[in-house]
Amino acid sequence: MPELPEVETVRLGLARHATGRRIAGVEVLHPRAVRRHAPGGDDFAAVLVGRVVTGVHRRGKYLWLALDSDDALVGHLGMSGQLLFLGAEAPPGPHLRVRFRFADGGPELRFVDQRTFGGMAVSLGGAALPAEIAHIARDPFDPQFDPERVVAALRRRRTGVKRALLDQTLVSGVGNIYADESLWRAGLHGARPTDRLTRPAGRRLLAHVTEVMGEALVQGGTSFDALYVNVNGESGYFDRSLSVYGREGEPCPRCDAVVRREPFMNRSSYFCPRCQPRPRRPSA
DNA sequence: CGCGCCTCCTGTGTGC
DNA sequence: TGCACACAGGAGGCGC
Numbered sequence: 001m002p003e004l005p006e007v008e009t010v011r012l013g014l015a016r017h018a019t020g021r022r023i024a025g026v027e028v029l030h031p032r033a034v035r036r037h038a039p040g041g042d043d044f045a046a047v048l049v050g051r052v053v054t055g056v057h058r059r060g061k062y063l064w065l066a067l068d069s070d071d072a073l074v075g076h077l078g079m080s081g082q083l084l085f086l087g088a089e090a091p092p093g094p095h096l097r098v099r100f101r102f103a104d105g106g107p108e109l110r111f112v113d114q115r116t117f118g119g120m121a122v123s124l125g126g127a128a129l130p131a132e133i134a135h136i137a138r139d140p141f142d143p144q145f146d147p148e149r150v151v152a153a154l155r156r157r158r159t160g161v162k163r164a165l166l167d168q169t170l171v172s173g174v175g176n177i178y179a180d181e182s183l184w185r186a187g188l189h190g191a192r193p194t195d196r197l198t199r200p201a202g203r204r205l206l207a208h209v210t211e212v213m214g215e216a217l218v219q220g221g222t223s224f225d226a227l228y229v230n231v232n233g234e235s236g237y238f239d240r241s242l243s244v245y246g247r248e249g250e251p252c253p254r255c256d257a258v259v260r261r262e263p264f265m266n267r268s269s270y271f272c273p274r275c276q277p278r279p280r281r282p283s284a
Numbered sequence: 285c286g287c288g289c290c291t292c293c294t295g296t297g298t299g300c
Numbered sequence: 301t302g303c304a305c306a307c308a309g310g311a312g313g314c315g316c
Contacts, residue, residue: 001308224308
């Protein structure tokens, strides 16, 4: 379940291990991994071979490798995607989807994805910002992120505050884990209607979003199960610092009330019923 | 047009 | 023991 801190951890690894290297070979082992590349897997490979990686960028949960052709190799990890640098002799494993060999003969880049929600595509002319992700809002770590604009947009919405946090066109990078953790820190129930959130409460919430994701990044992200790892296959440690997510039945770290889990959008919401009282007029 | 629900996937865990 | 099912969930797409 990679969200911004996990994707940023992967981006740092890609920047370190891929920048300046020339792609010499691309092998697509599962067509679903390149389903967003409309011209198909053969084209995907053909346009990448011979290109040099000039930089690695991220917006929200999307990553892209800028290429010397001014194109971009765009990737999304979905739920279970991993980008790993491994020697060519390393066994492929059952979930290897795409492999990239480099002209220097060094470690190859592998896209491994158990649940195949992730994927890769080439964006022509997309080195600066792929057109495919232009609809994704700036994330809180973007130098041009404007909290006041986001608070204003949030208050114009007619929905629940958790739904709004998960909407990547409003603010990007937040998924189920950090939404629940931010709401707990802010003392807000996820069903609180956005249009009844005061401006200061909106600012506080965004500050908590930024804070919790920043703390998670320092610890290499959250590895709830073995599916999220960095480019060296290592887990992050932030799961130990989670206050409510995944802690149904445990005491709230702030008030000792029992943390609850409720179904939400085909997934779960975790919250403290005392610190985060349900609004009288909830907004789904 | 905004909102919310459905679907795509597979491995793991649980209950009968 | 084995089967059935819930669950994990990002995001595109579609229906209202």
